[in-house]
Amino acid sequence: MPGAHEATTVPASKAVNGNGKAKKSKPTVKAEADDDDDIPLAAATKPKRVAKKAKIEPESDEEVPKPKRKAAPRKSKVKEESDADHDSEEDGGPKKRKRSTKRAKKEESEDEVPDVPKKKRVKKEEDPEKEKIRLRKEKEKEERERKKAEKIKKEEEEAAAVFRWWEQDKKDNSQKWTTLEHQGVYFPPPYEPLPPNVKMIYDGKTVDLPPDSEEVMGFYAALLETEHAQDETFNSNFFADWLKVLGTHPPRNSIKIKAFDKCDFRPVFQYFEEEKAKKKALTTAEKKALKEERDKIEAPYAFCIIDGRKEKVGNFRIEPPGLFRGRGEHPRKGALKQRVRPEDITLNIGKDSAIPKPNMPGKWKAIQHDNTVTWLANWIENVNQSHKYVFLAAGSSLKGQSDMAKFEKARELKDYVDQIREDYTVELKSKVMAERQRATAMYFIDKLALRAGNEKGEDEADTVGCCSLRCEHVTLEPPNVIIFDFLGKDSIRYYNNPAVEGQVFKNVKIFKENKDEGDPVFDRVTTASLNKHLNNQMKGLTAKVFRTYNASITFQTLLDEQQEKLKNATFPEKMAIYNAANRQVAILCNHQRAAPKTHDQSMEKMRFKIKGLRYDRMKLRHQLVALDSKQYKKRFDKEDEEDEDSDIDDDWIEDYETQLEKVELEKAMKKFAKDNEKRAADGQEALPQEDLDTKLEGIKTHFAELAKERGTGKAKGRGDAEKVMTALQKLEEKIALQKSNMSEKDKGKEVALSTSKINYLDPRITVAWCKANDVDVRKMFSKTLMTKFPWAMEVEDDWKF
DNA sequence: TCTCTCGACTCAGAAACTTTTAG
DNA sequence: CCTAAAAGTTTCTGAGTCGAGAG
Known part of the structure; x- marks a missing residue:
């Protein structure tokens, strides 16, 4: 691979290696096109070096995203207080939290049980049967509520039990633990042969x-x-x-x-x-029993003790054997992934800890005590010889620390990003091909949030990132549009046609000159060289930091922009704003999902529902015409209305009304039958058949009237014009809401929000936003996310990324 | 030096499972 | 109210990134 790669890069490499005469291959066409091209080499490099130095001392204070600490004014105090009552937890205040939370927890959990059995005696008059049913229902409801409350309590307790590492000063990061005890891994059960009658x-x-x-x-x-x-x-x-x-x-x-x-x-x-x-x-109870049994067996493996604290282990279950399911065109897909045995596994565990015994016959491959790494067990998988690890769970302190460090690093970039952009903008015109390519790659990573793009082997799916882009992946469309079309991580297609800066466009054109489709665009840039350069610009900076930075800063900015709208918004509206911002980030990062299988179907359903609503609206309008045609004319533009509802023609109305009628008749009959069943059970006499007949007749008459109204543009009014207007108003809102729901749903069908939420959006943005806007964070974060981000939960409502 | 390989960690979407909602 | 479907959540494991060290 490497050899081949080198071989394909002839023209450009010559150009650069020539150093002083680097120019020579470039020429002709573009030389005259861009005059700025002939800045002397020295001039091009020097300012950069100066700039670099300047950057290291963070004296540069002039970055744009300045809306720091005090930017957002405190939100209404009143609200904060009023909704604090249910979560006594959170207003425990930052000071006393440590001691008090734990104790308080215990007390609460103890005195919580007794207050359950209270509803017992209810009036025993009326119908004893009904009464019984009612009682039972109430009990069930109570039970549900109690369980819910218990669950929340438990969650809070767990939260209180977490090690508050973010309050400690962190030191040296190379040692990950001092003592480590764990049970090793859990092997799946052995193979159970098929019953003798099942054969291929x-x-x-x-x-x-x-x-x-x-x-x-x-x-x-x-x-x-x-x-x-x-x-x-x-x-x-x-x-x-x-x-x-x-x-x-x-x-x-x-x-x-x-x-x-x-x-x-x-x-x-x-x-x-x-x-x-x-x-x-199986019944729910049976399933639950099975699950409990499984949990019991696995329980010892689910936790480890690290530095004396009990913490959750992530993937302690060994991957069962199966067929390798590579993504995209992976050459090895379908290969047999063999059963992992103790002999394959190396355990990493504290020196003084007991060595666990595997739950299947065999001996561990090795035992080591390396406290500079975080894994508990590892093995090499047979298909690609890749390393597999057992790590702690996402909510563990170890993972939490590095997660927070990641976001802090991304925030640090805020102070450097202006300078870095300035630098690469200059370097876009560098005489040194390697620099010019690097600057161009940085431009893409920064603006488009592309991944770094390491080299890949022959025995992997052919996917690329920024540095590994090939000529076939980028198409130039004058004057300044570049069309990207390639398969990225997980063979997910990246397609984008951004307008880029003129110089970037010119550069890509130069890079592609004299190359074949399969040749790399950036033949003088590798992820290693790029990252080395980035590290010079800011300590610890790598390509992926840009993705984190761009995702979070975009999210923060979008939410801030919507601040006005949030003032009097309802919860669903707030949610929609949040999700819209989330979605925009997901689009930036190209996080995709397969559209849900039922998507088209449910779209159709929604469309139909909306059409039904529009039918209702039309009928209301017709009522208004009949009741008060002046009022109607004043409020509605006939043209518009007919335009939008042009698909509601007489044929459709006929069908629709017939359908409605049928449904209503059936409903009435069902209800009648059910009522009688009930009466029979209660020992009462059945309702007379004529009750039903009258009812059915009524429905039929109603629909006959509707049929007559068809095409007249008028409808029999019910109530006065005022009432109809109000109803109309409500219906309008409902239609608008449904429509927007539908279009949101459609737009989001192939966008995966979860990946950015889990990995790219600083959780503190969400927490602060929730606090500022009076939203329960648990509405935005699932339980796992809540346990993943305990360190983010205490930020102030004016915290900014 | 520079490149290549290895190792350890984050990030990725699909599948499995659970809860909520609609009918 | 009960069931089925949809939506949401968690698990699973493959696919990247990137630093370190050998050659």
Whole structure:
């Protein structure tokens, strides 16, 4: 790879290596196009060096994003107080928190149980049956509420129990722990052979496989109706690996498996489906019992003791064997991922800690006591020889610390970013090709939030990032648009056509000259060289810091811009504003998801619903015409109205009304039947049939009237014009809301918000925003996020990124 | 020096599972 | 109120980034 890479870069490399005469390959066309190109080399480099120095002493105070500490005025005190009552937790105040929280917790949890049984005696008059039902319901409701409250209490307790590392002064970071105890890893249960009647078929004959080869066959059978089974690479990798297993574990009924096409895995697939259905059919209680049992077995593995504190372990379950599911065009997808055994695993544990015993036969590969790393166990996976680790959970102190450090580093960039931008803007015109390329790459990383883009091997999917972009990935569209179209991380397509600065456009044009589609755009830049340069500009700065910085600063800015709208907003409105900002960041970072399978369908549903609302609105308008046509004319523009509702024609109305009528008739009948059932159960006489008949007749008459109104532009009024106006108003709002919901939903169908929320948005932005706008943070952060970000929860409402 | 490889960590979307909402 | 579907959350594990050290 490296060799090939070098070989393809001839023209540009010559240009640069020539150093003094670097110019020579460039020429001609563009020389006259950009005059600024001939700044002498010395001049181009010198100011940069000066600038660099200046940067290291952070004397530069003139950055733009200045809205720091005092920017936002305190939000209304009143609100803060009034909503504080339910969470006594949070207003414990910063000072006494440490001691008091723990104690308070205990007390609360103790005296919380007794106050439950209170509803017991209720008037026993009226209908005893009804009374019973009512009682039961109330109890259930109480129960639910109690559970909810308990859950919240528990959560708060857990929160109170976390080690408040962010209040300590942090020191040396190279040592990650002093003592470390843990239970090792949890191996999945051994393979259980299929029941004897479940067999795959080869060339029309059932195959009697021994467990080892049957297991691998089952891995594939389970995927029969997924995309994987349609993939040639996947199939051939699977088949090759399975044949190897079959070599040592051949069918017991001496069938020779040779051709993939002759394999029929369907019976096994069907068996799996049945098992799945059985599992799904279990009652809630049964499922719960199973889960409890599992949790009990796993409990010892779920926590470790680090420096004397109990903390959660992340992925202590060893990955079960299966078929490797690489993303995109991964050449190894479908390969057999073998069962991991104790012999594969190295444990990292404290010197004085007891060595755990594996939960399956075998001995650990090795035991080490390296406290400069954070992992508890590691092994090398057989498909790509990649290292796998067991780490602590996201909410642990170790992870929390580095997470916070990441955001602090990104915030530090605020103080440098202006200078850095200035520098690379100058370097965009550098005579030194390497510098010019680097500056251009930095421009993309900064403006477009591209990833660094390391080199990749032959045995991986062909994806790229900034530094590894190839000519085929960027298309120039004069005067200044660059079209990016490439597969990035996880083979997710990045497509964007930003207008760029003229110099950047020119540069890319130069970089692409005399190269083939498959040649790198930046042949003189590597992620290592780029990061080295960035580190010179700011200690600890790397390409990925820009992504964090840009995501968070964008988010903060967007939220700040919406501040006005938030003043009197309802909760859903606030939520919408927050999510809109979140979405914009996700788009910047190109975080995608597969559109939900049911998306189109649910869009159609919404559209239909809105049309129904518009029908209702039309009827109301027609009522108004009948009641007070002057008022109507005053309020509505006939043209507009007809325009928007042009799809509501008489045919559609007829269909719709027929449908409505049918539904209503059915509803009435159902209700009648149900009422009678109930009465029968209560020993009462059934309602007379004519009750129903009258009702049905009424409905029919109503719809007959509607049918008559069709096309007249008028409708029978109910109530006065005033009332109709009010109803109309409400309906308008409802329609607008539904429409906006629909368009938001559609816009967001392929955008994944979660990735940025978890990894890129400084949680303190959210916490401060929630405090300032009187929103419960738990509405914006799921439980896991809450436990992931304990360090962010105490910022003031005016905190800014 | 510079490049290459290894190791350890963050970040990524899909799948599985759970809770909420709609009908 | 009950069920089914949708929405939301958590788990899973693959795919990146990037520093360090060897050659």
